[in-house]
Amino acid sequence: MKIVVLMKQVPDTYGERRLDTQTGRVDRGSSEAIVDEISERALEVALRYKDSHKGTHVTVLTMGPASANAALRKGLSMGADAAIHVLDDALVGADMGQTAAVLAAALPRNEYDLVIAGNESTDGRGGAVPAMLAEHLNLPHLSFLDSVELSVGEVSGERVSEYGSLDVRAPLPAVVSITERAAEARFPNFKGIMTAKRKPLSVVSLAELGLGPAEALAGARSVVLCASARPARAAGTKIVDEGNAGEQLAEFLAANRLI
Amino acid sequence: MSNVLALIETSAAGEIRSTAASLLAAAARLGTPVAVVAAAPGSAAGLAEQLGSLGAAQVYLAESDQVGRLLATPQVEALAAAAAELEPAAILTVNSVEGRDVAGRLAVRLRAGLITDAVDLRPSDTGWVAVHSVFGGAYTVESTIEGGPAVITVRPGAVEDRAPAQAATLTTVPLGTSASAAAVIDGIRDTVATSSRPELRGAEKVVSGGRGLGSKENFVLVEQLADSLGAAVGASRAAVDAGYVPQTFQVGQTGTSVSPQLYIALGISGAIQHRAGMQTSKTIVAINKDPDSPIFDIADFGVVGDVFAVVPQLVKAIEARAS
Known part of the structure; x- marks a missing residue:
């Protein structure tokens, strides 16, 4: 089984995240860049299968700036076998459509059985790239899986939506996306970190993928018109309970017509 | 047009x-x-x-x-x-x-x-x-x-x-039979609403509980306040991870984003992860025993105190006003 896991580097959700209000893009310099937690969970799904099935080969794939190399290194130290980094200045500010087109071109042709991604990144939260990628590749996709069962020739799982859940399956090759319920990611161990340095990490440009900037970025695209920071919330009244805080709070709610 | x-x-x-x-x-x-x-x-x-x-x-x-x-x-x-x-x-x-x-x-x-x-x-x-x-x-x-x-x-x-x-x-x-590749649906389970409480997404009022509740049994305190207000019940990720409530209750960056008229956070410290899912609420109330909890930075009304003392008194006061 050959599995490709999509990884994304994002600003840490536990830190202050900023948007560049000139461009509407993530201000990558303002907060620590980490591997999106959901990407690590997607990789964990692949590694669990690899743990119990010898001969499974896992590749981690990302598109991003030079710093995204760290996300791939972490994936390799967790246990992935190889990494591909699509790096090209023409991709700065790429939207979901362009991202999906480039990732589709970067997948090693006919050399994968399954693509696993997180259901949505914590920065963009679009949640559409896996489906878009599947459409480019003319493959079935199973998205937002809470659980994943993988066997030779088929992937299945439970897909949870706002309204309930579905049991779904598809023949391989296929594209799946997983939720944070699917797997708890492992930590890289010392051996993993040491061997990661010897694993292949290839950096490819658009030209090497056979895509000119014109082709990769052609067609309809989303354009940011303006971006602004919302005024920060100010703290209001803060009291220390001296035995009647519940009553004071009820009065506050009543004064604001909330009860 | x-x-x-x-x-x-x-x-x-x-x-x-x-x-x-x-x-x-x-x-x-x-x-x-x-x-x-x-x-x-x-x-x-x-x-x-x-x-x-x-x-x-x-x-x-x-x-x-x-x-x-x-x-x-x-x-x-x-x-x-x-x-x-x-x-x-x-x-x-x-x-x-x-x-x-x-x-x-x-x-x-x-x-x-x-x-x-x-x-x-x-x-x-x-x-x-x-x-x-x-x-x-x-x-x-x-x-x-x-x-x-x-x-x-x-x-x-x-x-x-x-x-x-x-x-x-x-x-x-x-529509003709589709030729494109697609996944097959083997079973469908629509969630049947098991409670009379409003749905979290789109609710006018939300009461959420966090790690400060201390146990699954204690989470009933959150439900009591929610019921007295006609509010939906939510939870922080810490409360979900601790097993107090299922993941469908989670409010935050990962989970449901809510923007109600009133959001009450009980025993929630207010990590950025949680704030990202509720900070656009119209009025925010927080009760937490730690005076340095970041949730107080965005609360319109904050109470430094014990949820197990303050909430029962609040519920009583709400019920007294209602009757």
């Missing part, structure tokens, strides 16, 4: 989901709203009247026996067929799990641009503008699509006005 397509979500039994009215109102902002429905043949009687009353000028009913059997594909093909016939200015779906799947595949198929999770839409001199709330409401971003057709997913319930009712025309089109 150009047509604007709105994909109507339906239950497994073919009933229209509650997201339809808001999505048709969003479509009406940009043009003539056309409701597109994928349904099993003969299962969708009375649809034109129902969707007309929610503002659809036309109902495009695509019938296929693959509805409910293949994941997303029948809906993609229904929209693709409607788009070929009606040349819409934009195609809208709900920013739900299924709506995003459909929007993603459709955008690639039509070579259209994709915008997700719009919280508002309005016409502009050059076309239209979609408004987004980014990083948990910390930023507002406006965007549009250039150079081709547009597919937009709209946050459920974000558009609050309603399009005027009208008499909708009905067009019924059979």
